[in-house]
Amino acid sequence: MKSDVLAAKPTVKKIIDAATRLFATKGFAAVSVKEIADTADVNVALISYYFGGKENLYVYLLEQQFVAVEEFIANLEQEKIGPVEKITRFALSMLAMKGKSPFAERLILREIVDPTECFETVAKKKIVRLHYFIRDCLREAVALGHFRPDLDPDYAAVTLSSAVRLHIFTQRYLGDILPERPDQAEYYARQALEIFLRGACSSRQIPNTCTDQGGKASGCQIPK
Amino acid sequence: MKSDVLAAKPTVKKIIDAATRLFATKGFAAVSVKEIADTADVNVALISYYFGGKENLYVYLLEQQFVAVEEFIANLEQEKIGPVEKITRFALSMLAMKGKSPFAERLILREIVDPTECFETVAKKKIVRLHYFIRDCLREAVALGHFRPDLDPDYAAVTLSSAVRLHIFTQRYLGDILPERPDQAEYYARQALEIFLRGACSSRQIPNTCTDQGGKASGCQIPK
DNA sequence: GTCTATATTGCGATAGAC
DNA sequence: GTCTATCGCAATATAGAC
Numbered sequence: 001m002k003s004d005v006l007a008a009k010p011t012v013k014k015i016i017d018a019a020t021r022l023f024a025t026k027g028f029a030a031v032s033v034k035e036i037a038d039t040a041d042v043n044v045a046l047i048s049y050y051f052g053g054k055e056n057l058y059v060y061l062l063e064q065q066f067v068a069v070e071e072f073i074a075n076l077e078q079e080k081i082g083p084v085e086k087i088t089r090f091a092l093s094m095l096a097m098k099g100k101s102p103f104a105e106r107l108i109l110r111e112i113v114d115p116t117e118c119f120e121t122v123a124k125k126k127i128v129r130l131h132y133f134i135r136d137c138l139r140e141a142v143a144l145g146h147f148r149p150d151l152d153p154d155y156a157a158v159t160l161s162s163a164v165r166l167h168i169f170t171q172r173y174l175g176d177i178l179p180e181r182p183d184q185a186e187y188y189a190r191q192a193l194e195i196f197l198r199g200a201c202s203s204r205q206i207p208n209t210c211t212d213q214g215g216k217a218s219g220c221q222i223p224k
Numbered sequence: 225m226k227s228d229v230l231a232a233k234p235t236v237k238k239i240i241d242a243a244t245r246l247f248a249t250k251g252f253a254a255v256s257v258k259e260i261a262d263t264a265d266v267n268v269a270l271i272s273y274y275f276g277g278k279e280n281l282y283v284y285l286l287e288q289q290f291v292a293v294e295e296f297i298a299n300l301e302q303e304k305i306g307p308v309e310k311i312t313r314f315a316l317s318m319l320a321m322k323g324k325s326p327f328a329e330r331l332i333l334r335e336i337v338d339p340t341e342c343f344e345t346v347a348k349k350k351i352v353r354l355h356y357f358i359r360d361c362l363r364e365a366v367a368l369g370h371f372r373p374d375l376d377p378d379y380a381a382v383t384l385s386s387a388v389r390l391h392i393f394t395q396r397y398l399g400d401i402l403p404e405r406p407d408q409a410e411y412y413a414r415q416a417l418e419i420f421l422r423g424a425c426s427s428r429q430i431p432n433t434c435t436d437q438g439g440k441a442s443g444c445q446i447p448k
Numbered sequence: 449g450t451c452t453a454t455a456t457t458g459c460g461a462t463a464g465a466c
Numbered sequence: 467g468t469c470t471a472t473c474g475c476a477a478t479a480t481a482g483a484c
Contacts, residue, residue: 278459
């Protein structure tokens with residue numbers, strides 16, 4: 001849409017930075033162009049001038065975020081590492097990308113929660129692609145015997161990305177009651193990942209929730 | 225705010241039903257009172273007449289949703305069952321409440337993602353309370369030896385509610401690519417729960433992610 | 449490129465008829 | 467209790483001065 005050389009202009013960059021932060025924090029509907037302009041310290045009219053309106057600006061920003069994520073995924077797919085390490089790196093990717101695109105996670109998660117009309121079809125392809133990446137890793141891990149054979153890769157993929165990602169938003173409410181850790185975000189991601197990996201590979205029985213004793217892994221019943 | 229007897233009036237009920245569905249689906253900022261009135265098939269002015277405006281209506285609805293959830297939690301706390309079964313029931317609560325308040329999960333999750341000014345302080349107390357319930361169950365389960373001793377209950381609580389809840393929103397994008405299961409929502413919740421429970425109680429080593437071999441459970445390193 | 453001023457639309461709320 | 471008409475306001479976008 002807009003060439004990258006345009007994004008180098010200081011005024012354009014100020015708009016991009018302010019808009020990215022605001023959209024990520026408050027969501028598309030709750031942010032006004034005036035607020036973006038004030039935050040960026042530029043004139044309101046310049047947003048239409050450079051981007052052709054609020055919607056176009058939003059679409060441009062989201063596409064940029066997905067580019068960053070897809071690059072990350074593409075690199076990961078090429079690496080000669082096992083599937084378990086791939087999803088490990090994916091789960092920690094939000095930390096790895098913190099410097100480059102610190103709001104990518106929030107913006108994408110927002111688009112999942114509140115699909116914008118102007119971006120829904122694009123978002124769908126990208127989100128599905130992201131899902132397939134995780135699912136295929138899980139499938140491979142099951143095939144290799146790293147994970148238990150009864151793990152459902154399609155659904156486990158949703159569990160993994162949910163577990164690792166939603167915490168970004170819970171921080172607002174739970175941030176000050178959670179015990180302090182050296183690097184809170186990374187600590188959380190690693191905790192969640194560890195639970196997932198153990199839960200995916202373990203064939204151990206779950207205490208107090210199994211009616212039969214010697215059943216195989218998949219027979220471990222969760223009570224009604 | 226409004227007495228329950230008022231909610232029995234057919235017009236009021238139509239407004240409540242339409243507004244709950246719309247707020248849950250699109251979020252507070254993206255819904256207009258006109259849209260609510262049209263969906264409910266009542267006159268626009270009646271929303272102000274009965275509820276005193278859009279914000280008041282939203283606050284009223286959210287409070288109702290939290291009442292349902294808190295009742296559920298309060299009942300759960302009184303039951304003479306173990307902590308593992310308590311969180312199991314909690315995780316499946318969205319299914320248990322489907323009949324009574326089918327939009328509770330969505331509305332609460334929305335309030336976490338996009339805190340509304342008019343409800344943030346109230347929401348904080350309720351969400352923190354919900355978090356404490358889960359965390360205390362996890363603590364107890366660790367103390368009883370059901371879960372591994374190095375599980376961090378504060379952070380694991382966030383992981384659990386994230387894993388079990390976020391899927392509601394991913395369905396829009398992944399709904400048609402996920403393989404069909406008899407009862408999709410329940411199936412997902414149980415899969416996520418099973419992963420969590422196994423991950424919480426297991427002391428098994430994770431394949432391909434551990435550098436040292438014979439380390440104890442807490443020493444299981446996730447690679448950088 | 450940047451600004452001011454303004455056009456235009458749609459929102460939420462309410463006064464007043466019925 | 468329900469409706470119509472309208473007010474006031476804020477939002478987006480743009481025309482045109484500089």
